[in-house]
Amino acid sequence: MAEYKSDLLIMGSGPAGYTAGIYAARAGVNSLIVTGSSKGGQLIRSGWVENFPGFVEPISGFDLMDRIYQQAVNLGVKLIDDEITEVDFYDNPFVCSSAGGNSFISKSIIIATGASVKWLGLPSEQKYVGHGVSSCATCDGFFYRGKEVAVVGGGNSALEQALYLTNYVEKVYIIHRRHSFNAEKVMQQRIFENRKITIFWNNVVDEIIGTENPLEVSGIKIRNVKSDKRKYLDIAGVFVSIGHHPNTEMFRRYLHLDAGGYIVTKAHSCATDIAGVFAAGDVCTPYRQAIIAAGCGAKAALEAIHYI
Numbered sequence: 001m002a003e004y005k006s007d008l009l010i011m012g013s014g015p016a017g018y019t020a021g022i023y024a025a026r027a028g029v030n031s032l033i034v035t036g037s038s039k040g041g042q043l044i045r046s047g048w049v050e051n052f053p054g055f056v057e058p059i060s061g062f063d064l065m066d067r068i069y070q071q072a073v074n075l076g077v078k079l080i081d082d083e084i085t086e087v088d089f090y091d092n093p094f095v096c097s098s099a100g101g102n103s104f105i106s107k108s109i110i111i112a113t114g115a116s117v118k119w120l121g122l123p124s125e126q127k128y129v130g131h132g133v134s135s136c137a138t139c140d141g142f143f144y145r146g147k148e149v150a151v152v153g154g155g156n157s158a159l160e161q162a163l164y165l166t167n168y169v170e171k172v173y174i175i176h177r178r179h180s181f182n183a184e185k186v187m188q189q190r191i192f193e194n195r196k197i198t199i200f201w202n203n204v205v206d207e208i209i210g211t212e213n214p215l216e217v218s219g220i221k222i223r224n225v226k227s228d229k230r231k232y233l234d235i236a237g238v239f240v241s242i243g244h245h246p247n248t249e250m251f252r253r254y255l256h257l258d259a260g261g262y263i264v265t266k267a268h269s270c271a272t273d274i275a276g277v278f279a280a281g282d283v284c285t286p287y288r289q290a291i292i293a294a295g296c297g298a299k300a301a302l303e304a305i306h307y308i
Ligand SMILES: Cc1cc2nc3c(=O)[nH]c(=O)nc-3n(C[C@H](O)[C@H](O)[C@H](O)COP(=O)(O)OP(=O)(O)OC[C@H]3O[C@@H](n4cnc5c(N)ncnc54)[C@H](O)[C@@H]3O)c2cc1C
Pocket: 011, 012, 013, 014, 015, 016, 017, 034, 035, 036, 037, 038, 039, 040, 041, 042, 043, 045, 046, 047, 048, 049, 050, 051, 052, 082, 083, 084, 085, 112, 113, 114, 115, 116, 157, 160, 247, 280, 281, 282, 283, 287, 288, 289, 290, 291, 293
């Protein structure tokens, strides 16, 4: 139980938070990063990253974030492994409290709390999370060696997860509710060329089936939304990759959020409705790219430094 005072508090340790920390440290600002429960952010769950500038060869998401972390530490960035649970933006200095029972008092804040997985919303899904239902192929793919699995979704992350899984599994079914993918062309090409992958277009998952003891997934029921044709797939794992929602609920009573829950910032700026509170990365942009989050983190830090 401690009280931390700083000029700048950065919430989040993804590309946006770390980059903001790096800029603040180089400017000599008394700043602090509260890492949140997912230190390194979403990229630590990704397989290979090929589109972050500066890496000639693909780099694993984990290694990329570890390098950015090391860079931040080398520059003197201070990090606290904790999670902000409550904020009070009514008065400046702002006061935030945390899951660890700490309080953080700061003149300015950068919100870089990123985004979290969207689930399908089926009762059977929540029952089997961690027992055959996953959102992270890099974390859990290994457990399905030689088995058949399904990936639900049609964006970049879904296709990336499907490709990654082919390193381990016998077969990957992609269940996608539309008739085309919403992913980069190069990624789509790799999917179409991969013999381990079968795509069910215009299909949704109606139910996840499994055993009770042990709690294990054994199949899924899917349905074609055009023909209403139903099918059962005998699979051992389901990887849900239908998108993310920004982690912004905690800020709703203070900040303007758009219909998607993203923090609305001022034009050409990371500034929010409240002077001294800035937003960066996946909390305020739907692009969901590490380089954009990092750039946003740098911009937010420069604006915060100017504000302080
Ligand atoms: C499987 C997968 C593959 C991807 N592949 C690529 C790729 O190849 N290339 C690419 O450019 N992008 C990729 N992305 C997207 C990329 O990871 C995100 O765009 C990027 O990580 C966003 O960075 P961020 O800093 O805004 O947020 P995040 O990375 O989401 O980090 C958010 C941080 O906030 C912290 N946090 C959350 N709540 C709190 C709280 N209450 N208090 C304190 N801290 C909190 C979390 O612990 C975390 O550290 C991928 C994403 C996924 C899921």
